[in-house]
Amino acid sequence: MDLTDDINATLKNTGPRKKGKKRIFIILLILIVAAAGAYFLLGPKGRPDDGMGVDPGITFKTSPAAITDIHVTVSATGTLEPTNEVEVGSELSGTIQEVFVDYNDRVTVGQLLARLDITDLQAQVRKSKASLASARASVRQAQATVEETDRKLKNLKKVRELSGGKVPAQTDMDQARANYTRALADRAMAEASVAEVQASLDSTLTELSKADIISPVNGVVLTRDTEKGATVAASFEAPVLFTLAEDLTKMKLNVDVDEADIGVVKEGLDAHFTVDAYPKRKFSAKILQVRFNATTTDGVVTYETIMTCDNADLALRPGMTATADIIVKQADQALSVPSAALRFSMPKPEENKSSPSLLRMFMPGPPRRSDRSAKHVTITGGNDQDTIWILDKNKRPRPVPVKTGLSDGINTQILEGEITRGSEVIVSATTKGK
Numbered sequence: 492m493d494l495t496d497d498i499n500a501t502l503k504n505t506g507p508r509k510k511g512k513k514r515i516f517i518i519l520l521i522l523i524v525a526a527a528g529a530y531f532l533l534g535p536k537g538r539p540d541d542g543m544g545v546d547p548g549i550t551f552k553t554s555p556a557a558i559t560d561i562h563v564t565v566s567a568t569g570t571l572e573p574t575n576e577v578e579v580g581s582e583l584s585g586t587i588q589e590v591f592v593d594y595n596d597r598v599t600v601g602q603l604l605a606r607l608d609i610t611d612l613q614a615q616v617r618k619s620k621a622s623l624a625s626a627r628a629s630v631r632q633a634q635a636t637v638e639e640t641d642r643k644l645k646n647l648k649k650v651r652e653l654s655g656g657k658v659p660a661q662t663d664m665d666q667a668r669a670n671y672t673r674a675l676a677d678r679a680m681a682e683a684s685v686a687e688v689q690a691s692l693d694s695t696l697t698e699l700s701k702a703d704i705i706s707p708v709n710g711v712v713l714t715r716d717t718e719k720g721a722t723v724a725a726s727f728e729a730p731v732l733f734t735l736a737e738d739l740t741k742m743k744l745n746v747d748v749d750e751a752d753i754g755v756v757k758e759g760l761d762a763h764f765t766v767d768a769y770p771k772r773k774f775s776a777k778i779l780q781v782r783f784n785a786t787t788t789d790g791v792v793t794y795e796t797i798m799t800c801d802n803a804d805l806a807l808r809p810g811m812t813a814t815a816d817i818i819v820k821q822a823d824q825a826l827s828v829p830s831a832a833l834r835f836s837m838p839k840p841e842e843n844k845s846s847p848s849l850l851r852m853f854m855p856g857p858p859r860r861s862d863r864s865a866k867h868v869t870i871t872g873g874n875d876q877d878t879i880w881i882l883d884k885n886k887r888p889r890p891v892p893v894k895t896g897l898s899d900g901i902n903t904q905i906l907e908g909e910i911t912r913g914s915e916v917i918v919s920a921t922t923k924g925k
Contacts (some may be wrong), residue, residue, distance in 0.1 A: 569746030
C-alpha cells in the first residue's frame with residue numbers, strides 16, 4: 492500500500508475535525524518532501540558543485556596564450572647630444588665687425604662665420620712691412636761695407652808681397668783685417684734684423700687671419716653668442732662665439748645606468764628610447780661604450796653609458812631628455828601567457844555557516860564536502876616551475892604545471908607544459924554578489 496492509499500484510508504475513518512487536521516498534515520508533508528528533493532539536487536549551498544572544490548558562483552577572467560616577442564630590459568634616462576660638438580671662439584681681442592651666420596644655419600669647412608675689426612692689425616702690418624724694408628736696406632749697406640773692406644785688405648796683402656814684407660806696416664794690416672771682420676758682423680746683424688722684422692710681420696699677418704672666424708667643420712649652428720659691435724676679450728681664454736654640431740643625422744644618447752643593472756649592460760646591445768616630444772614613437776639605439784667611472788648623486792651610484800642612434804629626419808634635437816630601455820635578453824616568437832596568470836590562485840569554496848533551518852533539523856542532507864575533497868596540484872623544483880589554471884573545453888578550471896622562461900613583467904615565456912597557442916588561461920576571478 493502506498494502513501495496515498497494510507498492517507499485516503501485515514502481520511503475515511505475520521506470526522507470533519509480530523510479531516511481538517513489531516514489535510515494540513517498532508518500539505519506540510521508534501522512541502523517537506525519537495526524541499527528535501529531540492530536540497531539533495533542543489534547541494535548544501537543551493538548551487539551545484541563542480542566536483543573540484545571550486546565555488547560555482549565564481550566568474551573567471553581569461554586571456555589566450557599567444558606567440559609574442561619577450562624582451563627583458565633595463566631602464567635608464569639620459570640626454571641626447573650631437574656626436575661631435577665643436578665650440579668656435581676667438582684668440583684675439585677686439586670688436587665684432589660683422590656676423591655672417593645665425594642659429595640653425597648650415598655651414599661648411601672654411602666658411603666665414605664672423606669678423607673682428609682689423610683696422611689696428613692692418614696698421615701693424617704696414618708698419619712691419621716698412622721695418623722689413625728698412626732692415627733689408629741695412630743688409631745691402633752692410634754687404635757693401637763688407638765688399639769694400641775686403642778689397643782694401645786684399646790690396647794691402649798684394650803690396651806686402653811685392654815689397655817683400657816691408658810695406659805696409661803691420662798695424663795697417665791689422666786695422667784692415669779688423670775693419671773687414673766688423674763689416675761681416677754688421678752684415679750678420681742686419682740680416683738678423685731682417686729675420687726679426689719678418690717674424691713680426693708674419694705674426695701680425697697671422698693675427699690678421701685670425702680676425703676672420705671660420706668654421707672648422709661641416710655642420711649646423713647650435714648657438715651664437717655674439718652680435719655685431721660686441722667686444723671680445725681674449726685675455727686668459729678664448730671666448731666661445733659659436734657652437735657647431737658636426738652631423739645632426741647621427742646623435743648620441745648619454746644615459747645613467749644604476750649599479751644594480753650595470754652587470755648585464757654590455758657594449759653592442761640594442762635599445763629603444765622615447766622622448767617627450769614624440770611619446771608614441773620609439774627610436775632605436777645601440778650601446779657604444781659603458782664607462783667604468785662611477786657617478787654618485789644623493790647616494791645613488793650610476794655609470795654613464797653612451798649610445799648611438801640614427802636621426803636622418805632630424806626629429807631628435809640636442810638636449811632632449813630620453814627614457815631608454817636596454818634589451819639585455821630576448822625571446823622572439825615565444826609561446827607566452829600573461830604574467831598575472833602565474834600570480835593567480837584558485838579561491839577556496841566558502842562554508843555555509845548559517846544556522847540550521849527547521850527543514851535541516853528534520854531532514855539532514857548528505858555530508859558536506861570538506862576542503863580535502865578539492866583537487867590541488869603542488870609543483871616542486873626550481874624557481875622556473877609554476878602552476879597556471881586554464882579553462883578546458885567544458886569551461887571548467889584545470890591546473891596545469893608549467894616551466895617558465897623569460898618575463899618582461901607583462902608576459903611570461905612558457906617552455907614546457909600542456910599549454911598551446913589559444914589556451915584560455917585564467918588571470919583573475921570574481922565572486923557573484925561581491
